Amino acid sequence: MSIEQVELTRLKSPFFPRLEAIDRLYNWHNWKGYRSADAYTNPELEYFAIRNSTGVFDISPMTKYRITGPESRIYIDRLVTRDMINKVGPGRVAYAVWCNDQGQVIDDGTIFHLSEGEYRLCSQERHLPWLMASAIGFDVNIVEETSEIAALAVQGPTSYSVIRNLGLDGVENLKLFGLMKFEFQGSELMVSRTGFTGDLGYELWVKSEKALDLWDALFEAGKLHGIKAIGTHALELARIEAGYLAPYEEFLPADETIRTGRSRSPLELGLGWLVDFKKANFNGRRALAEEKRTGSTWRLVKLDIEGNKPAHHSYIYADKRGKKNIGFVTSAAWSPVCKQNIALGTVNCPHGLPGDTVYVEVYYQREMHWSRMMAAATIVDKPFWNPPRRNATPPGLF
């Protein structure tokens, strides 16, 4: 095949015909080989759909593995740092991180316990070599199913009303991090109460052949509830408000780092709650136990910054004069819903305890000219955005 014969060097999501039809910007980027939109119409409007009505984000390009077999449960338990044997039964979803032997995070993701011994692992990056190496000595089967499964994140205050309109009996009882299966036009629809926005929301999963039917039914069900397709820009803002981590921003996958000290452990990412030292063995256990004993190098922090200039790429200092550099900002934004200038960053321990004041060096440009200011910032403990509706079961109707 010559290069001219290759139609497109990006894969198309199963929803692509619908995405293409609504797209007014033609701003596409590459998400693990798939075309994914920065935005379809206007990123601000799309963001407000997430917070005020319902935003729909195509997560089909997300890397998905199906893990089955008699030993899948103990396999996953050894793979990730958290307790997957006692805490995550069938019908539950777990946010998890997995580490290399040095206790450094390879990636984070969600693991869906679809039915007894049957799992789906979703992550940003591809991990087949690591998953296969981890399978040595276990009776498990691992298959990548990224292209076979189409999925939509349906997120926002009216999302429950929207999917109720799909006629899913019992979905009102679905709890946060739970999953349920429904019949959908002769096929299976899996609904999980998960998402990347920190808001009330669901993710819908079908076989790729059913993707367009699902899209049409969903948008029909949501037409009176402000349903709107959203792109990555809107989602990015929402996830910073929720305080979620993004690979390549808050951490680098450990297997992609070359220099020592450029990877992060879960303890350094504020994910100590995901590390269960009661487990006899898991990847990274020895190193993490040692780190817990001797102390971590880095700490991930949430910053509430004065002013309204987003602190993109800023250094973080302990003092206002900027003499003592203690870290840097990894993600920053003005949060419209919180009316706060927020950021995530990484600082050297022992700095960055909740309540501490630090200073960020903010650069901003007005009519070509650059200005610099030292803005005070408070380290906060809780997510910037975590409304009660995220957890409410059953969620409120609109």
Next chain:
Amino acid sequence: MSERYDAIVVGAGHNGMVCGSLLAKAGKKVLILEAASQVGGAAVTREFADGYSVSACAHLLYQLQPQVLKELGLKVDLAASDLATIALSTDGNHLRIHGDTAEGISEEDAENLLAFHARMTRYASLLNTFLNKKPARLGTKKLSDLMTLAHLGLSVRRLGRDDMREFLRLIGINIFDELQEKFDNELLKGALSVDAVMGTHLGPRSPNTILTYLYRLAGNHGKISQPAGGMGSVSELLAHSARDNGATLRTSMPVLRIVVENGRVAGVETENGEIFSSHLVVSNADPKSTIFDLVGARHVETGFVRRIKNIRMRGNAAKLHLALDGLPAFQGLDKKALGERLIIAPNINYVERAFNPAKYGETSPDPVIELTIPSVHDNELAPAGKHVLSAIVQYAPYHLKGGWTDEARDAFKDAAIAKISEYAPDLKERIIASEMLTPVDIEKEFRITGGHWHHGELALDQFLFVRPVSGAAQYAMPLEGLYLCGAGTHPGGGVSGAAGRNAARTILKREHSA
């Protein structure tokens, strides 16, 4: 209630017994379990035909470390020592090599051999200092590690400018280039190159065959000897030592698994269902068998498992044993000469060509052979007037295309016998019984993955700080209480006892500091 020990050694190979004996000597309650009915692992003497015995795997003693013997207060009874090497020629003009001299080479070659040997010996002595030390851990701030590294750096530096450069130039390259550059005599080059490739999956043109040559030389300056009663007697000696020091040694006790509880070693379970408890298990088995068969990959971490899985250990040497009703008549060799180490490698390209088919899973049609007739020096091994011949025959790849069937084994045995017969035409008539051990047989009989007698290819990426794998090169495995002490660890294979001794010292030091 199972019986409790301070340490359990899995496998009574020579390293296992050295380790067990030293631990027992230090006052530990030690149990050594051996699967076979006799001790020794790959250093055994065994009868292969009625009345005919032979060292069944390793057959010459190169590397047994004086430190090991000294610490255990042992002395090996030798039937012959300081053997010469005779490179055989079909026309009877054989080449006798002894250390830095060889008879019948040109003056220029003789001079070069002297210089080559002197230089290699200097480098080998440097290496030798590190054989008997725990390799340093890289990227640490621990004083003992930094000292070892500093010592290594200093030792290399102390060679002097020119010698150091030459060392650094040679250490990664192949022996073919170096020998071609230095010598003209084909027999000489052939025989020297054999020392670099014995027991490896390497040809003379393969990278780092200077390193393997140096390793061979590093043991005891390349001096070769033959223990009385075969290699098994060395093992018996070590077994006595272990027992005298208070260790319990039990044979015919194959270990089924190393018991892991709550993320640490708790003991071993034997195939007959007995459980022995200990917080310290030292495995003399190769790294792959230890981790995959005995411990179970699930009890360790993925990165470590992956590195262990990727250890290259494909055996490529077969062992030929012949029972002979008399000494075969090698053209141009007298009886005394037949007691030396004989090499069939008429030139260096012959060795490389013998290796070529092995890359594609085929045996060498014209194999490289190292042969000895140990019964010349030792009449215990065969009935009066009769003899045994023991030969290492290369190359016989572990992953043979079509597998090691009986036919394949017989075909390779015939090829080896035919090759020797080119030099000793009456050999075939003298054969009473014969046996060929392929790498698959060696794997089965001696429980070595891949039938690789070094427990892992000796190469720069599996050497010193990274043997058996990076992050676990200091005998302690990344599982609380588990240690390795076999040839798979630093410094490597050969009946040297260095790995066993280093492991014991590491364990005692850690116990002491704990």
